[in-house]
Amino acid sequence: MFLDMHIHESTCSSDSRMTLAEIVETAKIKGLDGVCITDHDSMGLREQAEAYSREIGFPIFVGVEYYSLWGDITAFGIDTFPDTRIPAQDFIDQVNAAGGFCVACHPFRSNNRGLKEHLRDVHGLHGVEVLNGSTDLAANRLALARCRELGLAAIGASDAHWTSQVGVYATYVPGHPRTISELVQALHQGGVHPAIWENDGYRIADTF
Secondary structure, eight states: OEEEEEEOOTTTOTTOOOOHHHHHHHHHHHTOSEEEEOOBTOOTTHHHHHHHHHHHTOOEEEOEEEEETTEEEEEESOSOOOSSOOOHHHHHHHHHHTTOEEEEOSTTOTTSOSOGGGGGTOOSOOEEEEEETTSOHHHHHHHHHHHHHHTOEEEEEOOBSSGGGTTSEEEEOSSOOOSHHHHHHHHHHOOOEEEEEETTEEEEOSOO
């Protein structure tokens, strides 16, 4: 299945201009099989999103985009996260202790919100966003090179804040997870690939 693994919804991300219903509507038009809501330092939408997912029969997974002292990390399969900024390694350790899955977001984006060269300093990270819809191509290519060097999962995601951005990049995840625990299990099992939406469909993009 194809998932957009990094989307912001307006209830808990003040810089987003999309409702949950608008995200889902756009995702379906794009041919996505599910979406991940990863609001800034918040999982406040989880109960609402899970209820809406069951109501409409469309997978919606809620994680978090946590701003560590070294940069942004998305995490899935956790129930809590720190209410203050802590070192990236400490957060990664917490995610692993919970059996979750964590991804370095836009590591080489120029706004200093990515891990950059600290990718080599941390241990236990599971994936790297190699295609981020709000990041330029050169930075995405550098992320891909570092991801390969480190042997981590290559993730594609829109980092959408507007409907026009939803699904521009996605991740192919084997199987058909319906719950967050099933998603985390599928991610840990491997076989994921970044994907690009073009010509009204998705293509795997292991190089770009």
